[in-house]
Amino acid sequence: MAKDTLFLIAPGFEDPKRPGTQFVCPYCNQVEGLLASFPDLASRLDVRRVPFARPREAVIAAVGAENQGLPLLVLSGEGQVPDDAGEHDGVRFVSDTKHILALLAERHGFPQLH
Numbered sequence: 346m347a348k349d350t351l352f353l354i355a356p357g358f359e360d361p362k363r364p365g366t367q368f369v370c371p372y373c374n375q376v377e378g379l380l381a382s383f384p385d386l387a388s389r390l391d392v393r394r395v396p397f398a399r400p401r402e403a404v405i406a407a408v409g410a411e412n413q414g415l416p417l418l419v420l421s422g423e424g425q426v427p428d429d430a431g432e433h434d435g436v437r438f439v440s441d442t443k444h445i446l447a448l449l450a451e452r453h454g455f456p457q458l459h
Contacts, residue, residue, distance in 0.1 A: 347421035349452065350391040351445075352404050353377060354415050358397035370397070372442040373416045379446065379455055389453045409433040418445045424452050 354370040356377060369377075380387040395401045401413045408419060412433060420426050420437045427448070430437040439445055449455040 347423055348389065348391045349421050349448075350393060350407065350419040351376065352401075352407070352415050352417040352419070353392065353394050354397050355394040360397065368397070370415065375442055376416050376445060376449075379449065383455055386449075386453055386455050390449075407433075408436055408438050412438065412440065414440055416440070416442055416445055418448060420448075 353373040353376060356369045356374065357367045358369075359366065360368055380390075380392065393403055395403050395415070399413055400410065401415070404413050404415070404417060408417065408431070412431060418439045420430060420439070426437045427439065427444070429444075430439050432438075439448060443458070446455075446458055450457040
């Protein structure tokens, strides 16, 4: 069974423009909170945490250099694919955080946002 792949920026990164300070991506961290709250459901996904710095080679390999913004949910061939999903070489993906959270609920049983 193919899994959806979720790309997130690894938390606790350093921005070269502000050395000595650790950061988290606020958008990725919303998704991280959901994954941490429901680890059994998170195991249904292939979660890949990548460095903050670009180029993000793993993301480029999946959806092309123009789609490196994270978080990003790459959709497997299973289940419904939203009409507004992006596409790169036949690979469908979603990059809007709220849309990703809604798809995690719809496709993987995570609680819905209220």
